[in-house]
Amino acid sequence: MKESIYTIPVSEVFEPRSDCPLCRLRDTLEQRCIDYIMGAAMMEPDIRIKTNEQGFCVDHYEMMLKLKNRLSLALMLESHLTELKKGKYGDIRKKAKTKKAKRDGVKTVNDTCYVCNTIQWAMGNMVTTILRQYQVDADFKKLFSEQEYLCLPHLETILCAAEEEMPKKALPEFTEAAIELADKHLQAVLGDVSHFCKMFDYRNSGKDADWGNSRDSIERAVALLSARDFRTDP
Numbered sequence: 001m002k003e004s005i006y007t008i009p010v011s012e013v014f015e016p017r018s019d020c021p022l023c024r025l026r027d028t029l030e031q032r033c034i035d036y037i038m039g040a041a042m043m044e045p046d047i048r049i050k051t052n053e054q055g056f057c058v059d060h061y062e063m064m065l066k067l068k069n070r071l072s073l074a075l076m077l078e079s080h081l082t083e084l085k086k087g088k089y090g091d092i093r094k095k096a097k098t099k100k101a102k103r104d105g106v107k108t109v110n111d112t113c114y115v116c117n118t119i120q121w122a123m124g125n126m127v128t129t130i131l132r133q134y135q136v137d138a139d140f141k142k143l144f145s146e147q148e149y150l151c152l153p154h155l156e157t158i159l160c161a162a163e164e165e166m167p168k169k170a171l172p173e174f175t176e177a178a179i180e181l182a183d184k185h186l187q188a189v190l191g192d193v194s195h196f197c198k199m200f201d202y203r204n205s206g207k208d209a210d211w212g213n214s215r216d217s218i219e220r221a222v223a224l225l226s227a228r229d230f231r232t233d234p
Contacts, residue, residue, distance in 0.1 A: 005032050006122035010133050013126075014143050021147050022123075022154035023227050029122050033115050034063055038072040050114055051076055052083040057113035084109065127161045135170050145177055149185030153227040182224075189224055192217035 006029055013025045041047040056064070064073050091108040098106050133140040150158070155178055162174055196214035198204055216231055223229040 005036055006118070006125075008126065010126070010129055010140065011143070014140070014147065017143075017146050018148050019223070019229065020149055020151040020154055020227070022127075022157065023151055023223070023229065025126055026119060026123060026154075026227070029119050029126075030060075030063075030115065033118050033122075034060065034067070037076070037114070038064060038067055038069050042072045042075060048076070048079055052080050053109075054112040054114040054117060055080060055109045057116055060113055060115040123157070124161070127158055128165060130158070131162055131165050131174070134174055135166070141177075145181075147181055149224065150178055150181040151224050151227045152182060155179065155182045185224060189217060189221050193221055 008025065008028060013028075014021050016024065037047060037051065067073070091106075092110070095103055095106040095108050130144075134144055158178055159175060162171060162178075166174060192212065192214045195212055196217045199209060199211055199214065219229065219231045223231075
């Protein structure tokens with residue numbers, strides 16, 4: 001794997017100051033990974049071994065199906081299915097024979113995804129860089145505070161990493177700064193969702209009804225809660 005394709009300058013991720021920067025980072029890494037395995041890495045033995053072992057999740061199968069290079073996907077699937085047949089579904093057999101209380105600890109091909117694993121690894125490295133930059137670069141600290149928001153899944157990701165990696169003296173300030181980014185956006189989205197609900201009251205109907213910023217509030221709430229933006233035209 002060419003690790004350089006998963007290295008992105010931190011300033012490039014945070015400079016737009018719109019939406020969640022870690023969602024933007026995840027989206028970039030995700031697209032780079034899929035483009036790589038569907039293109040240059042399609043026939044690389046080390047990549048093929050990993051995709052054969054790990055397979056893909058439904059979300060990333062969907063992304064690959066939308067690309068035009070169907071031959072690349074077909075070749076990967078041929079190799080993956082061949083390896084599964086050779087393995088005689090040993091991982092699934094093992095999980096089925098494991099006592100119910102311990103089954104969650106037994107992973108099968110249905111539980112793993114090459115793209116997810118690659119993104120998780122790359123995100124971990126990038127989050128470490130973000131935490132380091134926050135501590136040593138005053139300009140980046142300011143840039144961090146100027147972000148539109150942190151979604152709740154990525155708030156959890158970065159705070160858990162901070163607990164493990166940041167000095168105790170630096171941790172409280174960073175924790176409050178990160179939570180503030182999530183909380184101020186939650187309050188704004190909550191207000192817009194509430195306004196959206198009120199617009200269905202007959203007293204607020206009519207051609208001059210003021211929807212404010214509420215029309216896409218449902219999608220923005222889902223993005224905050226799930227780290228996925230379903231707006232077609234953000």
